[in-house]
Amino acid sequence: MTYPQYRRTRKLVHECCNYAGGNCIALDDGEECICVQSISYSLLCKWFKAAVLPLDKGLETALLFRDELKRCIICGQPFLPGSNRAKYCKVCATGVHRRQKAQSERKRRLNRGQLEAKKS
Known part of the structure; x- marks a missing residue:
């Protein structure tokens, strides 16, 4: 993932329903866990890939169908x-x-x- 793609991905992370103030609700097991997609240069979160990434068709095409x-x-x-x-x-x-x-x-x-x- 290039830096501009990373920046666009970081902006999209805020649209995720599991994102709460930098933490991921889906990974929460009693203690707060940082959202892995917001700090990574690769696509790690399955939820982000399936539900949030389709909001930006250009970015989705560039990352998934390279x-x-x-x-x-x-x-x-x-x-x-x-x-x-x-x-x-x-x-x-x-x-x-x-x-x-x-x-x-x-x-x-x-x-x-x-x-x-x-x-x-």
Whole structure:
């Protein structure tokens, strides 16, 4: 885990329902126990992994699916592809597909004579 990822993880730890003032309620066995996720550079807490980490999709993808990641061609952000042909993250894919559809419709209308050719 890199330092920026560690900082984002530390901020998320405060969202955990077992976190109480730096201590972990789930590990409490009569005496207070410090939250291990708040001091570690790795993912140790199963509860944090299952319940809290999904709140930050980018961080979850970067930490859990490191080997399966691809980079978006448009924005360069890592994303988890749905297929082996995926080239764009979900945010960029909607814009790219919208432009491709508009271009395809313009071409179809031009071929049917519904639009005039662009005047140069």
